[in-house]
Amino acid sequence: MEADAHFAPAGLPDVATQAEGFQPSTPREALAMTPWLSSVPHDVLDRLASLAVLHRLPAGSIVFEQAETPAFAQFLTGGSVELLGIRGREEAFVELVRPVDLLLPAAVLNRQPYLLRARVLSGAQVLMVQAEAFRDAVATDHALCLAVLACQATQFRRQIKLAKNVRLRSAEERVGCYLLRLTESSPSGAPVRLPMEKRLIASELGMTRETFSRSLAAVARHGIRVEGELVTLDRPDAARARFTLDPLIDGAETLNPLLAKGVRE
Amino acid sequence: MEADAHFAPAGLPDVATQAEGFQPSTPREALAMTPWLSSVPHDVLDRLASLAVLHRLPAGSIVFEQAETPAFAQFLTGGSVELLGIRGREEAFVELVRPVDLLLPAAVLNRQPYLLRARVLSGAQVLMVQAEAFRDAVATDHALCLAVLACQATQFRRQIKLAKNVRLRSAEERVGCYLLRLTESSPSGAPVRLPMEKRLIASELGMTRETFSRSLAAVARHGIRVEGELVTLDRPDAARARFTLDPLIDGAETLNPLLAKGVRE
DNA sequence: CCTCTGCATTGATCTGCGTCAATGCCTGAG
DNA sequence: CTCAGGCATTGACGCAGATCAATGCAGAGG
Structure with a gap:
């Protein structure tokens, strides 16, 4: 809730700076740096940018509230945001959004209330385009x-x-x-750093901190050791035997603009 | 597994005929009857129809398999289809699709393998458009x-x-x-029929048959009585006090072509 | 008619994971 | 330095819901 400059949680690198080294300083820059908008004509982006503002939000702040009607289309350009289902006082983690991505575009497009609350995890930068202008542009x-x-x-x-x-x-x-997936993305044998706090990883995996902690102990018996924020793959084959990665679950869902290829210029 | 004309499970009305009285007999008809395609130019639909086939599938048949690469964009025009996540021999229910809707369009559009298996629940009618033609048309x-x-x-x-x-x-x-939601959609006091077999409702609600059955007993103590396939709302206020409907969860997610309105002709 | 098959119900039991609570560690503030 | 607050770890416990199993029931088919 505090609004100081310390966006990164203690002892861990800022997710934002890790994922995106570059932070745009104007709306137009934000749109220009978004890879999946590269095939959109410049004048369209110009117009969107002219109706947009770029905002910085400290960790803990609410980007929008569940049940709210979207007034803006929001591009997350830096930091990270968690989406939560709210019911009374309970909140259930649903998804973690990383830049660059749209925050619940479905609500904006369909002119329907947000189904989730969006809360900043590590200091975020958000590009806010007026909803009607955005819909117009899409149409x-x-x-x-x-x-x-x-x-x-x-x-x-x-x-x-x-x-x-x-x-x-x-x-x-x-x-x-x-x-296992973490370690695959780095040279063999070398220890890997956890990309965020354990509490957040637990959320992302749909369990509590405690269960996560216990699972770490269990997993160590299969050749994956976690000490502090360092992951070491002790027995790769044992680990892979017990934990089979499935691309249809673990594969990164990347936005490949293949369809754009289909656009005949 | 049998391929006879008995698509409806015993004793319950066919979901298909309930949701859609009309069954198209040609691809072009299938596209014409789809409400959310109404603003698409006729010649585009003509072209899609010319590259499509209309198929009937009996209950139990597989429309497509998990991990398969989409060869067709499939419109479900009748019956119902369940989407299941598969892992080895286990399958986890993910979603129930009712007509008229596209079956996992995301896979088709992104040229990526299906993440789920699609299996016919009650006899289905599917319009299959060649994937490449569909992507071309969208582009x-x-x-x-x-x-x-x-x-x-x-x-x-x-x-x-x-x-x-x-x-x-x-x-x-x-x-x-x-x-409660079921009863709301009908005149007060009158008993309502369950729209499908209990086993399927249980799936849709993410629980086992047994748990569903036990929950029925529990729910009866709050004024909602289920006998066979008939639901009676005994004590409306008691029921509503215990079970609060939330439009952000229970509201039907209808496809309103509001955006289409934005298209300037 | 009887039999067979699939669904529903009900009971008994098991268990994964959440909850609660106590402790230790690290960091930042005073 | 000491203290306070947040995170992680660990243990004890409880519970919602899955699993296993037995029974009843209805429709289909011989």
């Missing part, structure tokens, strides 16, 4: 429409993967696969 | 692109609602709200 420009469609489709698939991960795997397996 | 025609975007956005929101329902409510509450 007017075909390239933008295609880009948003690809974005929305990717988000859908991410959601399905999350659902499968939770429903088809036990807590221990989720942790094992998560860690 | 070429703006109105179609908008329609598909709206469809995908709606599916996304449905998914979020399902997730919230499961994470934020107990099994008993899910059953109570489901039944």
Whole structure:
């Protein structure tokens, strides 16, 4: 809740600076740096930028509230945001959004209230485009429409993967696969750093801090050791035998602008 | 597994005929009857229809398999299809699709493998459009692109609602709200029929048959009585006090072509 | 008619994971 | 330095819901 400059949680690198080294300083820059908007005509982006503002939000602040009607289309350009389902006083983690991505575009497009609350995790930068202008632009420009469609489709698939991960795997397996996946993305043998606080990883994997902690102990018995924020793959084959990565669950859901290829210029 | 004309499960009305009285007999008819395609130019639909086939599938048949690469964009025009996450021999119910809707358009659009298996629940009718032709049409025609975007956005929101329902409510509450919602849609006091077999409702609510059955007993103590396939709301106020419907969870996610309105002709 | 098959119900039991609570560690503030 | 607050770890416990198993029931088919 404090609004100081310390966006990064203690002892861990800022997710924002890790994912995106560059922070835009104007709306136009924000749109220009977004890869999946690259095929959208410049004048369309110009117009959007002219009706947008760029905002910085400290950790803990609410980007929008559940049940609110969208007044803006929001591009997350830096930091990270968690989406939570709210019921009375309870909140259930649903998804973690990383830059660059749209925050719940479905609500904006369909003119319907947000189904989730969006809260800043580590200091975020958000580009806010007036909702009506955004819808107009999507309805007017075909390239933008295609880009948003690809974005929305990717988000859908991410959601399905999350659902499968939770429903088809036990807590221990989720942790094992998560860690295994982390280590795969780096030279063999070398220890890897956890990309965020354990409490957040636990959320992302759909379990409590405590269960996560216990799972770490269990997973160590299969050759994946976690000490502090360092992950070491002690026995790669044992680990892989116990925890089978499935690209249809663990694969990163990347937004490839293949459809854009289909646009005949 | 049998391929006879008996698509409806014993004793319950066919979901298909309930949702859609009309069954198209040609691809062109199938596209014409789809409300959210109404703003798409006729020649575009003509072209799609010319590259499509209309198929009938008996209950139990597989429309497509998980991990398969989409060869067709599939419109469900009749019956119902369940989407399942598969892992080895286990399968986890993810979603129930009713007509008229696209089956996992995200995979088709992004040229990525299906994340789920699609299996026919009650005899289904499916319009299959060649995937490449479909992507071409979306990339070429703006109105179609908008329609598909709206469809995908709606599916996304449905998914979020399902997730919230499961994470934020107990099994008993899910059953109570489901039944309460059923009764709301009919004249007060009159008994309502369950729209499908209990086993399927249980799946849709994310629980086992047995838990569903027990929940029915529990729910009866709050004024909602289920006998066979008939639901009676004994004590409306008691029921509503215990089970609070939330439009952000229970509201039907309808595809309103509001965005299409934005298209300037 | 009887039999077979699939669904529903009910009971008994098991268990994964959440909850609660106590402790230790690290960091930043005073 | 000391203290306070947030995170992580660990243990004890409880519970919602899954699993296993037995029974009843209805429709289909011989």
